[in-house]
Amino acid sequence: MINSKPVESAEKLGCDASPSECAIQAVPVERDEHGFWTHPQYPHFWDEGTTSSEINAWFxxxxxxxxxxxxxxxxxxxxQAIWMETGTPACxxxxxxxxxxxxxxxxxxxDTERxxxxxxxxQKPLSDEKEAR
Structure with a gap:
């Protein structure tokens, strides 16, 4: 379930390295007025041109x-009806x-183009790690 508490920065999460080098863990989700939110360690360099393969490799x-x-x-x-009527999703x-x-x-x-x-x-389940070896 989504809760509404302030998001901690990577520094406050106890990480001295850059966010991309920190272990990624759950943090409280505080959605904006449109219903959107992004984890503080979400890669700032991802954009519409980032491929699924690149994203999967990063994870x-x-x-x-x-x-x-x-x-x-x-x-x-x-x-869905609100989205169809107004063109704006009720996120x-x-x-x-x-x-x-x-x-x-x-x-x-x-939001995405779709x-x-x-x-x-x-975290990858242990069974996935064993299969990857």
Whole structure:
């Protein structure tokens, strides 16, 4: 579930290195008036040109796996109706469905060309690490 507490900076999370070198962990999510939020360690260099392969490699290098929940396929019908009527997604009311399994936390709630998404991440399960070897 998403809570509403202030987001801590990487420095306050006990990391002396740059945010990209810190272990990425869950932090409290405080959504803006549009319902969006981004983890303080979200890569500032990602943009529309960043490929899925690059994103997956970045997560993998940090021992994480990710999964995306799309507003279009996840938001309830009443929120979908608001989006269709106004052209503006009702993201502040959307509670993205957490992927199955344990340990997932929100890394970003943001808009894309295809509509809003929620990026979930978690530490790679031990079974994935064994399979990768």
């Amino acid at each position: 993998s290098a940090r021992g994480l796996q990710s999964q995306v929940t799309e507003y279009e396929y996840d938001a309830p019908d009443d929120l 502040s009311l959307w509670q993205p469905t957490e992927p199955s399994g344990s340990g997932w936390f929100i890394f970003s709630l943001h 509509g809003p998404v929620c990026v979930w991440v978690r």
